[in-house]
Amino acid sequence: MNEELSNVLISKEHPMDDYLREDRLPHIWCSGCGLGTILTSFVSALQKSGLDRDKVAVVSGIGCTGRAAGYLYLDGFHTTHGRAIPFATGLKLGNPELKVVVISGDGDLVAIGGNHFIHAARRNMDITVICVNNFNYGMTSGQMGPTTPTGARTSTSPYGNHEPPFSVPYLAAASGATYVARWTSLHIRRLEDSILEALNKKGFSVVEIISPCPTYYGKKNKMGSALQQMKYYHENSVIRHGSDPAESGIDLGGEIVVGCFINKDKPTFLDSQKRSV
Amino acid sequence: MKLWRKPLDQDRVMIPHGEVHIIIERCKGCELCVTYCPCDVLEMSRIFNAKGYSLPQVDGSKDCVICGLCEMICPEFAIYIEEVSHG
Amino acid sequence: MSRQEIRLSGFGGQGIMTAAHILGKAAALFDQRNVTLTKSYGPESRGGASSALVIMADEDIDYPLLTKLDLLVTMSQEAYTKYIGELSSGGLLIIDRDLVQLDQPRDDIEVRSIPSTRIAADELGRKIVANIVMLGFLAANTDAISKDGLKESVLKSIPKGTEKLNISAFETGYGYGSQ
Amino acid sequence: MANNGILQGSFFMDGDTACAEGALAAGCRFFGGYPITPATEIAERMVLRLPQVDGTYIQMEDEIASMNAVLGASWGGARAMTATSGPGFSLMMENLGLGIMTETPCVVVNVQRGGPSTGMPTLVGQGDMMQARWGSHGDYEIIALAPSSPQELFDLTIRAFNLAEKYRTPVLVMTDETVGHMSERVIIPPPEEIEHYPRRKPDVPPSADYLPYKSEPNSVPPMACAGDGYRVHVTGLTHNEKGYPDTVNLDVQQQMLERLINKIQHNKDDIIELHEDQVEGADIVVVAYGISARTAARPIRLAREMGLKVGLLKLVTVWPFAEERIRELAPKIKAFVVPEINMGQIVLEVERCAAGQTETILVPHAGGGLHKTKDVLATIKKFA
Numbered sequence: 001m002n003e004e005l006s007n008v009l010i011s012k013e014h015p016m017d018d019y020l021r022e023d024r025l026p027h028i029w030c031s032g033c034g035l036g037t038i039l040t041s042f043v044s045a046l047q048k049s050g051l052d053r054d055k056v057a058v059v060s061g062i063g064c065t066g067r068a069a070g071y072l073y074l075d076g077f078h079t080t081h082g083r084a085i086p087f088a089t090g091l092k093l094g095n096p097e098l099k100v101v102v103i104s105g106d107g108d109l110v111a112i113g114g115n116h117f118i119h120a121a122r123r124n125m126d127i128t129v130i131c132v133n134n135f136n137y138g139m140t141s142g143q144m145g146p147t148t149p150t151g152a153r154t155s156t157s158p159y160g161n162h163e164p165p166f167s168v169p170y171l172a173a174a175s176g177a178t179y180v181a182r183w184t185s186l187h188i189r190r191l192e193d194s195i196l197e198a199l200n201k202k203g204f205s206v207v208e209i210i211s212p213c214p215t216y217y218g219k220k221n222k223m224g225s226a227l228q229q230m231k232y233y234h235e236n237s238v239i240r241h242g243s244d245p246a247e248s249g250i251d252l253g254g255e256i257v258v259g260c261f262i263n264k265d266k267p268t269f270l271d272s273q274k275r276s277v
Numbered sequence: 278m279k280l281w282r283k284p285l286d287q288d289r290v291m292i293p294h295g296e297v298h299i300i301i302e303r304c305k306g307c308e309l310c311v312t313y314c315p316c317d318v319l320e321m322s323r324i325f326n327a328k329g330y331s332l333p334q335v336d337g338s339k340d341c342v343i344c345g346l347c348e349m350i351c352p353e354f355a356i357y358i359e360e361v362s363h364g
Numbered sequence: 365m366s367r368q369e370i371r372l373s374g375f376g377g378q379g380i381m382t383a384a385h386i387l388g389k390a391a392a393l394f395d396q397r398n399v400t401l402t403k404s405y406g407p408e409s410r411g412g413a414s415s416a417l418v419i420m421a422d423e424d425i426d427y428p429l430l431t432k433l434d435l436l437v438t439m440s441q442e443a444y445t446k447y448i449g450e451l452s453s454g455g456l457l458i459i460d461r462d463l464v465q466l467d468q469p470r471d472d473i474e475v476r477s478i479p480s481t482r483i484a485a486d487e488l489g490r491k492i493v494a495n496i497v498m499l500g501f502l503a504a505n506t507d508a509i510s511k512d513g514l515k516e517s518v519l520k521s522i523p524k525g526t527e528k529l530n531i532s533a534f535e536t537g538y539g540y541g542s543q
Numbered sequence: 544m545a546n547n548g549i550l551q552g553s554f555f556m557d558g559d560t561a562c563a564e565g566a567l568a569a570g571c572r573f574f575g576g577y578p579i580t581p582a583t584e585i586a587e588r589m590v591l592r593l594p595q596v597d598g599t600y601i602q603m604e605d606e607i608a609s610m611n612a613v614l615g616a617s618w619g620g621a622r623a624m625t626a627t628s629g630p631g632f633s634l635m636m637e638n639l640g641l642g643i644m645t646e647t648p649c650v651v652v653n654v655q656r657g658g659p660s661t662g663m664p665t666l667v668g669q670g671d672m673m674q675a676r677w678g679s680h681g682d683y684e685i686i687a688l689a690p691s692s693p694q695e696l697f698d699l700t701i702r703a704f705n706l707a708e709k710y711r712t713p714v715l716v717m718t719d720e721t722v723g724h725m726s727e728r729v730i731i732p733p734p735e736e737i738e739h740y741p742r743r744k745p746d747v748p749p750s751a752d753y754l755p756y757k758s759e760p761n762s763v764p765p766m767a768c769a770g771d772g773y774r775v776h777v778t779g780l781t782h783n784e785k786g787y788p789d790t791v792n793l794d795v796q797q798q799m800l801e802r803l804i805n806k807i808q809h810n811k812d813d814i815i816e817l818h819e820d821q822v823e824g825a826d827i828v829v830v831a832y833g834i835s836a837r838t839a840a841r842p843i844r845l846a847r848e849m850g851l852k853v854g855l856l857k858l859v860t861v862w863p864f865a866e867e868r869i870r871e872l873a874p875k876i877k878a879f880v881v882p883e884i885n886m887g888q889i890v891l892e893v894e895r896c897a898a899g900q901t902e903t904i905l906v907p908h909a910g911g912g913l914h915k916t917k918d919v920l921a922t923i924k925k926f927a
Contacts, residue, residue, distance in 0.1 A: 005322050007335035011298040014354040021776065024787060026353060031305035031330065036352025044349070057769040059615070070776055070788060073751075075769040077618065078778035078788070080641050083611040086575075086603060090612030091769060093599045094573055094619020098770050119604040188349040226307055269601075277594040385726065389555035392728040399555070401726035426840035428725055429913055 019043045021073050032226020034185030034211030045195035056099045059088040061108035063139045065132040068103040082112030085120045088127050106133040107145040110166050121175035121204045126268040128198045128205045134213035142216025149252040153220045168208040173245040173262050178203035180262035184210040184233040203268050295341035295358035303355035306330030310347035368508045373415040374439030379495035384416030386521045391420045394513030400428045413443050476505050493533035500537025548596040550731045558693040558722040561729045563588035565700030568737050572598035573623035575612035580664040581720040582654040585626035606631035610638040613649045620768040626652035640679030641779045648707035652716040654723040657910035667720040668910035669884035675715050676862050684807035687715040687862035689833040693727045705740035711763050721834045749773045754784040761805040816859040825854030826877045827927050830893050832858040835882045838913045842920035851927040869896035878902035878926035882914045
């Protein structure tokens with residue numbers, strides 16, 4: 001480098017490093033991928049939550065988002081594909097003092113792990129699930145998944161996806177989740193507030209976060225760079241708190257309904273179990 | 278800074294000033310910070326890091342007001358702001 | 365006393381498994397003998413043939429399944445048909461006489477019969493204790509198990525509050541067998 | 544019942560119940576499972592009994608979830624187990640591997656039934672013995688115990704928990720429908736007579752340099768659980784001593800895998816339990832395990848009454864395999880006779896170790912029942 005950056009200070013450490021395994025940075029995610037931003041929102045929410053961080057455990061499955069647990073300086077478990085929720089279930093029951101957070105992707109949580117997702121919601125297991133949805137399997141180079149919009153092109157839907165997708169909030173709400181919200185990785189402040197609400201919620205709380213995959217999904221569907229995908233979120237997101245999750249479906253190129261859809265109280269698995277014995 | 282209306286107390290409020298810190302090795306040149314800085318403080322430089330990503334820098338004519346948006350939106354934990362001490 | 369093999373059989377719902385468990389427990393815990401109880405399972409829970417094999421021995425039980433059936437207790441026609449061929453020569457057959465017709469007579473075995481279900485229903489007012497009546501009758505007809513042990517086992521195996529009914533069932537069966 | 548909710552004394556109970564009671568006596572406080580014949584009675588006993596000892600039972604949505612819940616509970620600090628049969632065992636295989644890779648102590652009971660596929664749900668089999676050894680992908684060592692009676696199922700379930708903690712690994716209890724469903728006398732000793740190997744916690748305070756997978760050769764690292772303050776990272780990926788993924792460094796893979804294997808291999812003397820009866824000086828040695836060791840006793844007795852010199856080598860620990868003992872015996876005897884309720888699995892190991900120095904004869908059984916005395920006896924006589 002023969003030139004220097006003007007008017008900036010060069011640093012080696014970041015204020016959030018205390019919450020990160022900084023010896024593993026830079027992370028493996030692509031330039032512009034929303035995952036890093038989402039992690040920032042999570043750490044920020046965690047700091048505000050007042051939770052004892054030594055009693056917070058993060059569980060991930062497999063995939064790009066599956067690596068999240070590996071960058072947070074917390075007890076972290078990087079499990080097998082689709083199995084973060086049942087692992088988290090055992091962890092919570094093995095030590096109910098823990099705040100257990102699952103951070104994983106849409107393919108991991110609602111395709112291969114779909115059965116676990118609906119059953120954990122049904123029994124109101126007291127865990128928080130952060131589902132990062134980039135509409136495809138990024139880690140394996142962009143195949144169609146359970147949330148890929150109809151018509152979208154991926155490496156395994158070269159003629160356009162002919163299957164209808166799941167809406168994660170609708171699935172979560174129908175299965176019995178106590179807190180259901182959706183944001184995009186552009187809505188950083190609202191996302192942070194929402195994660196904070198989810199962390200403080202007793203029961204099965206779900207925050208879905210729409211996030212750009214510039215390398216595969218964005219490119220295959222001519223959505224441009226991460227920046228352009230963020231602009232798309234900016235122009236097409238509609239905040240509708242309390243709206244019916246049944247109307248939260250996402251069409252290719254259509255609007256993205258965001259907001260907090262469900263926020264209710266009911267007994268958790270452990271509450272009901274204690275009462276029944 | 279772009280303002281919709283001029284605050285009545287604008288001349289009495291001290292606007293904080295921030296210094297931009299960059300961790301060169303972590304930046305991946307996604308430009309989110311530059312795009313979303315509400316004060317247009319940042320711009321892309323012509324300088325690359327070791328992995329070939331071009332890095333942001335500060336346009337000296339603008340002032341950072343420490344809104345923290347670049348820090349929040351950066352996916353790389355590569356940028357943060359510290360307040361310039363007035364002491 | 366060396367190895368004895370006893371099969372209890374009937375149809376699902378008669379309490380055959382419970383009776384077998386009480387018998388096995390009596391021999392294992394009160395008579396202090398080695399006992400192995402195995403059950404025949406099929407896919408159906410109700411109405412199918414129900415059968416359990418209780419093996420008792422003073423020595424180790426080196427083979428836990430049937431080798432030579434000494435005593436067959438049966439409370440259904442289907443189980444009688446299925447298992448009568450297993451009973452070894454010189455063995456004892458015990459039946460509920462209202463439920464089993466001896467249509468395959470054998471002259472190499474001994475037969476004792478009792479209307480256990482009718483006694484339970486008519487004399488004791490509870491058909492459900494027919495299995496306990498049968499156990500009392502069994503105790504009166506074999507040396508394989510001690511009466512006191514079996515009675516003790518009945519008491520330790522039944523729901524609280526039903527002691528009187530069950531002991532009465534047991535004694536009735538025993539008395540019938542001692543006549 | 545002793546005052547801590549653990550039974551004590553003599554009982555007449557079936558093997559599945561004895562297994563559950565053994566788990567409770569060993570300190571098991573979490574059970575996650577899915578109903579399957581003929582293992583369901585274990586779950587039914589656990590759901591009844593766990594609340595009495597402040598434990599937690601959960602019926603998961605399938606066996607994949609059950610295996611993961613058990614691993615999670617173990618990392619939460621609980622002694623944890625699940626119980627299943629063939630089809631469910633197959634579903635558990637991937638995450639059994641996660642347990643091995645992440646060195647998670649837990650116990651998995653397989654009450655074997657006739658197979659393959661749905662097979663004979665209510666009848667006995669021993670067809671999962673090789674799956675127990677190799678069912679998950681990749682290289683690894685596993686510990687598997689095979690009980691022959693309800694009493695042994697009680698005792699070996701306790702041993703399984705202790706081995707799991709000592710070697711930080713999932714331990715399999717490979718029982719079968721006959722043992723699971725047969726009732727016999729089971730003696731539960733007073734608590735002070737029950738061995739309890741506690742979970743080894745790190746002897747250093749939490750710090751950023753803490754190495755959760757510190758690698759002394761052949762060693763078993765202490766285990767910092769979630770919530771202990773060590774902020775461990777646990778992954779199914781190939782990882783270094785810090786626990787961090789390193790999926791391209793061949794040295795890391797070599798060191799990690801060698802330790803995972805050697806911690807079992809180098810402690811075989813401690814892990815392998817054999818019961819021998821008149822093996823020294825025998826012409827024929829019957830090698831058997833589980834219910835087949837039980838049914839072999841009778842033909843062996845009859846053969847001895849005919850004057851034949853027959854010994855019984857019962858594999859209480861099936862995996863790791865007792866290769867040294869088989870190698871030692873091979874040149875001294877006329878034949879190994881191996882009755883199994885499958886078409887030839889453990890016999891392959893015996894044959895491998897016998898290495899042509901003596902005959903190795905399988906007495907197969909397709910499943911659904913036990914060996915007939917005459918079949919085993921005929922084989923013994925033929926080679927004596």
